[in-house]
Structures are given as structure tokens and as C-alpha cells.
Amino acid sequence: DQQVKQNSPSLSVQEGRISILNCDYTNSMFDYFLWYKKYPAEGPTFLISISSIKDKNEDGRFTVFLNKSAKHLSLHIVPSQPGDSAVYFCAASAGGTYKYIFGTGTRLKVLA
Amino acid sequence: GAGVSQSPSNKVTEKGKDVELRCDPISGHTALYWYRQSLGQGLEFLIYFQGNSAPDKSGLPSDRFSAERTGGSVSTLTIQRTQQEDSAVYLCASSPSVGWSRNEQFFGPGTRLTVL
Numbered sequence: 001d002q003q004v005k006q007n008s009p010s011l012s013v014q015e016g017r018i019s020i021l022n023c024d025y026t027n028s029m030f031d032y033f034l035w036y037k038k039y040p041a042e043g044p045t046f047l048i049s050i051s052s053i054k055d056k057n058e059d060g061r062f063t064v065f066l067n068k069s070a071k072h073l074s075l076h077i078v079p080s081q082p083g084d085s086a087v088y089f090c091a092a093s094a095g096g097t098y099k100y101i102f103g104t105g106t107r108l109k110v111l112a
Numbered sequence: 113g114a115g116v117s118q119s120p121s122n123k124v125t126e127k128g129k130d131v132e133l134r135c136d137p138i139s140g141h142t143a144l145y146w147y148r149q150s151l152g153q154g155l156e157f158l159i160y161f162q163g164n165s166a167p168d169k170s171g172l173p174s175d176r177f178s179a180e181r182t183g184g185s186v187s188t189l190t191i192q193r194t195q196q197e198d199s200a201v202y203l204c205a206s207s208p209s210v211g212w213s214r215n216e217q218f219f220g221p222g223t224r225l226t227v228l
Contacts, residue, residue, distance in 0.1 A: 002154075004154065006154075034216070036219075041221060041222075042221050043116065043203055043205070043218075043219025043220050043221050043222055044155070044203075044219045045219065046216030046217070046218075049216070089154065089155065091155075098143065098145075098160055098162070098168075099157055099160070099168070099171075100155075100157065100217075101154075101157070102147075102154035102155035102156075103154050104152065104153055104154040105154060
């Protein structure tokens with residue numbers, strides 16, 4: 001049972017445009033969400049997080065939106081840059097636990 | 113080094129052999145995690161260590177898998193009698209303390225295990 005789903009395995013976007021990466025979850029107990037970026041042959045690196053008490057969190061070009069009623073979150077990258085090309089994972093945890101459930105990732109390709 | 117390191121970076125083994133994967137967390141980080149990423153899958157939680165507490169082993173897929181953390185620092189993940197389905201990238205991560213556990217984890221580059 002995949003509790004965190006990233007239904008788009010890949011996405012291509014033109015440089016300068018907006019990239020929108022989506023993530024859906026099924027467990028209503030999840031209350032903390034993170035996005036990680038992963039380059040080939042490297043471990044994932046933390047990008048941005050959001051708590052369920054918020055519906056938006058912004059950090060520079062990166063914004064995460066949370067829609068609790070739809071159990072959906074999205075990561076917006078504006079403007080997209082070629083260096084953003086990577087695999088993006090969303091992850092969720094519940095009740096302050098240390099266990100994170102990760103999605104399968106979306107490979108973003110930003111075209112110059 | 114400043115980051116989490118893992119060794120070896122690649123390991124090819126024959127079915128039935130035992131393997132040991134090593135993780136050196138960031139100095140001072142008390143929490144350590146092991147994950148596995150199989151082809152086309154997300155990161156699968158395996159085990160969690162926090163300080164001197166008993167580890168959470170609930171993610172280990174079978175009793176062929178074990179892990180230890182010596183002196184609260186270096187960790188070793190051992191897979192006995194490897195099977196082809198064990199082929200995956202094994203990732204280690206550390207974080208500063210329980211209070212930080214809901215925040216970022218710092219990942220190592222992973223060990224790619226291939227079981228022939």
C-alpha cells in the first residue's frame with residue numbers, strides 16, 4: 001500500500017517557466033511533509049518542508065502548497081533553471097515520529 | 113569530511129554471500145537511519161538508531177538483515193545470504209537529535225548493491 005504517491009515519474013519544463021511537482025497521500029495522520037532533491041550518484045538533499053498547520057511555505061524559488069482536504073501537496077519552482085534537473089521526492093510523517101514515508105520520485109528535466 | 117559517508121560505493125556479490133555496508137554519520141548527530149531504494153521505488157525505511165535507545169528495526173524486510181551502531185557513531189548494515197531481490201541502493205542518513213527528527217535528514221551518497 002503506497003501511502004505517498006508521486007504519479008508523474010517524469011516532467012520536462014522549459015528554463016524560466018514554472019515546474020509543478022505533485023504528491024498525494026492517503027494517511028490522514030500525516031502532519032509533516034518534506035521535499036528532497038536527488039542528483040545522480042548522490043544522496044537526497046533537503047529542499048523544503050511544511051507542517052499541516054500551514055497551507056503554504058516559501059523559500060526563494062521554491063514554494064510548497066498543502067491541500068489537506070485533498071491530501072495533496074505540490075512543489076512549485078519558479079523560475080526553473082537547468083540546475084534544478086534532478087529527481088524530487090516527497091516524504092511524510094505522522095505525529096512527530098521519526099519515520100518518513102517517501103514517494104517514488106519525479107524526475108524533473110529543465111530544458112535550456 | 114563534513115557529510116555522511118558510506119562505503120563501499122558499489123558492491124557486487126553472488127547470491128548467498130553475506131555483505132556489510134558501512135555508514136559514517138555527521139559528527140555529533142545522534143540519530144541515524146538506513147533506507148533502501150529499489151529500482152523504480154521510493155525510499156524504504158529500514159532501521160532507526162537514536163542515541164543509546166533500542167533501535168527501531170520495524171522496517172527490516174527479513175531476519176537476514178541486521179544493523180548495529182557502535183559507540184553511537186559508525187553503523188554497519190549486514191545482509192546475510194543475499195538474494196537477488198536485495199539489489200538496491202542502500203542509503204544512510206543522520207540528523208542532529210530527536211528534536212530535529214521532523215526536520216531534515218542528511219543523506220550519504222548510498223551504496224549500490226548488486227546481487228548476481
